[in-house]
Amino acid sequence: MAIGTLTPSQEQGSSHEALLEFPDNRLLIDLCGEYDRNLASIEQALGVQIVRRGNQLSVLGEDGAREQAAAVLAALYDRLETGRSVEAGDIDRELRMGQEEPAEPGSQLEMFRGGKVEIKTRKKLVEPRTDAQKAYVQSLFEHELAFGIGPAGTGKTYLAVAVGVSMFITGHVDKIILSRPAVEAGEKLGYLPGDMKDKVDPYMQPLYDALNDFLPGKQLAKLLEEKQIEIAPLAFMRGRTLSNAFVVLDEAQNATTMQMKMFLTRLGEGSRMVITGDRSQVDLPRGVSSGLADAERLLKSIPKISFNYFTARDVVRHPLVAAIIEAYEVDEKPA
Numbered sequence: 429m430a431i432g433t434l435t436p437s438q439e440q441g442s443s444h445e446a447l448l449e450f451p452d453n454r455l456l457i458d459l460c461g462e463y464d465r466n467l468a469s470i471e472q473a474l475g476v477q478i479v480r481r482g483n484q485l486s487v488l489g490e491d492g493a494r495e496q497a498a499a500v501l502a503a504l505y506d507r508l509e510t511g512r513s514v515e516a517g518d519i520d521r522e523l524r525m526g527q528e529e530p531a532e533p534g535s536q537l538e539m540f541r542g543g544k545v546e547i548k549t550r551k552k553l554v555e556p557r558t559d560a561q562k563a564y565v566q567s568l569f570e571h572e573l574a575f576g577i578g579p580a581g582t583g584k585t586y587l588a589v590a591v592g593v594s595m596f597i598t599g600h601v602d603k604i605i606l607s608r609p610a611v612e613a614g615e616k617l618g619y620l621p622g623d624m625k626d627k628v629d630p631y632m633q634p635l636y637d638a639l640n641d642f643l644p645g646k647q648l649a650k651l652l653e654e655k656q657i658e659i660a661p662l663a664f665m666r667g668r669t670l671s672n673a674f675v676v677l678d679e680a681q682n683a684t685t686m687q688m689k690m691f692l693t694r695l696g697e698g699s700r701m702v703i704t705g706d707r708s709q710v711d712l713p714r715g716v717s718s719g720l721a722d723a724e725r726l727l728k729s730i731p732k733i734s735f736n737y738f739t740a741r742d743v744v745r746h747p748l749v750a751a752i753i754e755a756y757e758v759d760e761k762p763a
Contacts, residue, residue, distance in 0.1 A: 446487040446498045453483055455508045459501065466504070466519055470497050473523050496523075512553075520744070521557035547590045549642035550597060554590040558742045561587060567734040568702060573695065575724065576704040578738025579753045581745035584704040585678045589638040592674035592702075596656075601700065602672040603656045606635040607691070609682040610661040632659045635678060662687055671696030680705035680720040682712055688719025708756070 450456040460467050460480065467478045467485075476489030476497045487497045500522045504514050512518075545562050547554040556562040561583050567574045568591040576584035592604045610631045629636075636659065639648055651657040662683055677683070677691055680703045695701050705720040712718060727733050740757065743750040 444488070444491065444494060446494050448485045448487065448498055448501055450483050450485070450505055452509075455505060456483060456485075458508050458514060459505050461514070466514060469516065469519050470500055470523070474500075517557065517744075518555075521555060524558045547587070547594045548597075549590055549593045550644055550647065551642055554587070554642075556587065557583070557744050560736065560738050560742045561744075564736040564738075565591060567736055568700070571732065571734040572699070573692075573701045573732070574703070574734045574736065576702065576736050576738070577707065577720070577724065578742065579706055579708060579740060581743040581749045581753075582738035583742070583744055584738065585634065585676065586638050586641075588676045588678075588702040588704055589635065590642055592676060593639070593642040595674050595700070601674045601698070603658065603674075605658045605660070605670060605673050605675045606632070606639075606678065607660055607662050607665060607676065608632055608635065608678045609680075609687065610663070631661065635659050635676075662691060665691055665694055668694055669696045670694045670699050670701075672698040673700075675699060675701045677701070677703045678705075679709075680723075681707055681710045681718045683719040684712065685717055685719045685722045688723050692723065708760070 450459065464480070467480075470476070471478055474489065474493040474497050476487055476493050478497065478501075479486040479488070485501060487494050487501070489497065500519070503522050504518065507514060507518065545556055545565050547565065556565050560578075564574075564576055564584070565587055568588060576588065578584060589604075589606065592601075592606075595601050596604050608631055639657065643651070648657070652659070662677065673696070675694070680688065682705075683691065692701070692703075703720070703723065705718075707718070707721065710718050724735065728735060740750045740753040743753060
């Protein structure tokens with residue numbers, strides 16, 4: 429793809445023009461999206477104007493925003509040239525990656541910024557949408573024990589399950605074990621009818637949802653039946669040694685200190701373990717300390733254990749979710 433030089437064209441106030449040329453008109457149509465909605469998303473996010481002229485796109489705006497919009501358009505077109513589609517999430521990822529603040533020298537984010545990170549599963553190719561997510565995914569592949577800590581909607585569990593599925597289908601592990609503490613979220617649900625599976629499945633549903641995104645339904649059902657994929661409450665982990673497995677403990681802030689110690693010591697030969705949690709959403713009874721906080725305090729100095737942190741800026745759900753999290757964080761800070 430040929431990209432026009434980013435030199436000033438006709439000035440409109442303080443705005444300048446960047447001209448980008450795209451040789452394949454069919455790909456350019458996909459780049460623009462239905463009714464130019466992809467261009468509209470970039471315009472709204474960066475405060476620029478994008479005008480289509482034949483097989484060229486003219487970007488009008490302030491220097492930094494104009495250059496970033498041109499870079500986003502170039503990256504999305506490159507994606508189309510490799511045979512992939514461009515969805516709203518892909519645009520969001522390119523916008524976020526360009527807007528992230530510079531990492532401090534020697535920090536984990538700086539180490540992982542170079543190169544593309546992708547997770548291959550049976551149903552889709554998963555790509556991190558922020559630099560923090562990218563560093564997290566790298567840590568999951570490179571460390572036997574990794575922690576992902578941050579608010580809801582930042583992809584901690586989703587990415588962990590995706591990596592687990594990827595390692596399973598490539599033969600790096602023999603099974604996937606997903607676990608959660610079966611703790612009620614601030615309300616008493618009372619007696620639940622059915623057998624043990626019926627009682628605990630409501631607590632485990634987010635893990636089933638993630639798996640359904642990465643594996644075909646029939647294959648997932650077979651793997652669950654054959655126990656190559658297990659979804660179980662944390663209490664069921666006691667006494668087990670988890671070898672050659674990819675193990676995820678979700679909602680770890682609701683594990684007690686003793687439960688966390690029990691779970692961490694299940695790590696067996698050839699296994700990888702991921703602990704995810706949100707310190708702001710502890711549902712344990714008052715006076716019971718969170719095992720996640722204790723593990724963070726006790727294990728942070730061990731070199732082979734990675735800790736990855738997310739903020740509201742890494743939320744990849746509805747934009748309002750990030751605003752809601754930030755509002756609560758501001759309210760919780762001491763006056």
